[in-house]
Amino acid sequence: MNKNSSPVWDFMEKHPWVSVLMILALQSIFTMDYRSLWFSDEVRYADVYHQMKDAGHWLVMYLNGVAYPDKPPVYFWFLSLIDTFTPANGISVFFLGAAVSAGAFLLSTVALARTLGCGRKTTLATGLVLLTNIFFLGIAHYSRMDLLFGSFIIWANICLFKAFHSEDNTKWMLSAFVLMGIATLTKGPLGIVFPILTAFCYLIWKKKLSLFRNKAVLKGVAILALILLAWIIGAILVDGTSFIHNIFYKQIYERAVSSFHHEEPFQYYLIAFPLAWLPWTMAIFALPLKKLISISHWKNVIAQRKDSANDGRDWAWIMFISGFIMLTCLSIKVLIYILPLFAPLAILTARGLLGEDDNPPVINSKKLWIGVACVYILLAVAAPFAESFFPFDFALKGISFTVLILGLGGFALLATRTSDGKTGLLIMAVTMTIWIQPLALKTLPSLDPLMSPRQTGEIMKHYVEQGSYPLAHKIYSGIFSYYAGTDIHETSDFNEIDRLLKEHDKVILVMQKKYYDHWENRPEDVTIINEQFISDRPYILLRK
Structure with a gap:
């Protein structure tokens, strides 16, 4: 037995899949109904989901009563399955959806590690690297489709790698294109671009581009086209050709070349x-x-690129580098787009930390644990100061617990910095699993007045139930509809607002404060009844 092994690690290494899922379950199980839905995507996707369920918009998604071309339907179908087959209800459907999506992403990453030739040790370490990444933990507790989207992309990579490394490659190639189709119907065409780009660059690197020229690839492309055409034809029949023009021109072409959003x-x-x-x-x-x-190192890498022993490592590197370059070249840049790159980077980090087969570790674990400890301790020290500068009149809760846990985790890493990589990984996993509890149950809910439109939305709902006409000026579409319980007439034209105020005896109107301040000739019969600072700007609620 390895002198550096421990009973806990040995058990987890024998059961890496179960171990990482259990840790994720502990990180998520107490956080199914713990806070309100936040600005902007959570509340908007919740409204899209209810529009699908209540109004029957199953092919073309609707937001605030209007066709919503930004997102395809698969994620919302997935939420419907959770709603139907689990005890979850209300907003717990969305948080359970986030946790299950995180589990799918985690399992797909672990499966990729195994597919690329990693043993149980590195496979377990890959999952632990992902479970101790702060950004991944945050997304696992935020309701949106990116983790599920990334899972399909990773599985497509798995199938492509198997297709290029097995004699009977047809089933793997066809499976890859089916998964690309599902990924595309989950979020968009990057579901095709990510895996195809990886495969293309990998085959160029290996000088095996001819593997892409076979009947299996043509069959796969045909299946992919059929999947997408089935949805497109259905969308045209349901909502007409304007929706498709919006999808292909505004949502795909413009975002790639000259983004109107998130440039x-x-x-x-x-x-x-x-x-x-x-x-x-x-x-x-x-x-x-x-x-x-050193030049000699890279000469050696190039000289060994045809060595089949390096196939898994090379695929992981190419998956990361090609994806990173592609995202950098796009006009639209959103941080969440990087999630599919976490899978190969987690594998490479785990291999570097623990080594694989006869290859020794290349990451100095002592330096790494000192660095991670510094991050933990810095966050622990900075948190109380950040709270003191918090510019709002409500207190952040649970900060003292999160600070204590991070600080103890940091000092534990410093105390064991000379131990092997396994010990540090276990300390990090324990630290993050304990840390997320007060953060999710105390700190994040205390941010609801700042991050959630719930307060304003529920006031609107109260007035709508009393007969007021719901109206909004120049807002991020759909952010109040879910909590208001109704579609809201949205406009950026003050003349239209003036007309509607004259037409209706009762109106409830929401707008950003900066637009209210610049509203010339404001009607005298409109009264401010609420002001809420949401995310990064104040919103005014007015009543007639």
Whole structure:
């Protein structure tokens, strides 16, 4: 037996799949109904879901009573399955959906590690790296489709890798294209671009591009086309051709070439990705940088690129690098788009930390644990100061517990910094699992007045039930509809607002404060009844 092994690690290594799922369950099980839905995606997707269920919009999604071309239907079908076959109801459906999506992403990442040739040790470590990433933990507790989307992309990668490394490749190739179709109907065409780009670059690297020219690929493309055409034809029959024009031109072409939304500078991901990968970004300082920048090292890598023993490692690197470059080249840049890259990077981090087969670890675990400990302790020290500068009149709850847990985790890593990578991984897993409890149950709910439109929405609902006409000026579409319990007439035209105020005896109107302040010739019979600062701006609620 390895002198550095422990009974806990040995058990987990024998059962890596069950172990990582159990940790995720502990991180999620107490957080199914713990806070309100937040601005902006959670409340909007909740409204889309209820529009689907209540109004029967199963093919073309609707938001606030209007066709919503931004998102395809698969994620909302997935929520419906959870709603139907589990005890979850109300907002717990959305949080359970987030947890199940995180589980799917976690299992797909672990499956990718096994497919790329990792043993049980590295497979377990891969899951633990993911479960101790702060950004992943946050998304696992936020209701949106990206984790499910990423899962299908990762499974498509698994099938493509198997297709290129097995004699009977037809079933794997067809499965890959089916998964790409499902991924596309979950969020969009990046579900095709991510895996195809990885496969194409990998085959170029291996000088095996001819593997892409076979009947299995043509059959796969045909199946993919049939899946997408079935939805497109259904959407045209249900909602007409304007919806399809919106999908292909505005949502796909414009976002890729000249985004109307979330346009960021070229270097955006170079800054954002290291922050999102914390605390594992500290592994950069634990790598043998002199070796990595040496010409001889890269000559050796190129010389060994045809060696089949490196196939798994090369696929992981190419999956990460090609995806990162592709995202950087897109006009639209959103941090959540990087999630599919977490899978290969978690595998590479785990391999580097623990080694694989006869390859020794390349990450200096002592330096890494010192770096991670510094992140934990810095966050613990900064949190109380951040609270003191909090510019709102409500207190953050549970901060003292989160600070204590992070601090203890950091000092535990410092105390065991000379131990092997396994000990540090277990300490991090325990720290994050305990830390998420007060954070999710106390701190995050205390942010509801700032992050959720619930307060304003429920006031609107009360007035609508008394006969007021719901109206909104120039808001992010649909953010109040779920909690208001009704579609809201949205407009950016003050002349239209003036007309509607004259036409209706009772009106409940919401707008940003900056627009209210610049509203010329405001009617005298409108009264401010509520003001709420949501996310990063104040909203005014007015009543006639």
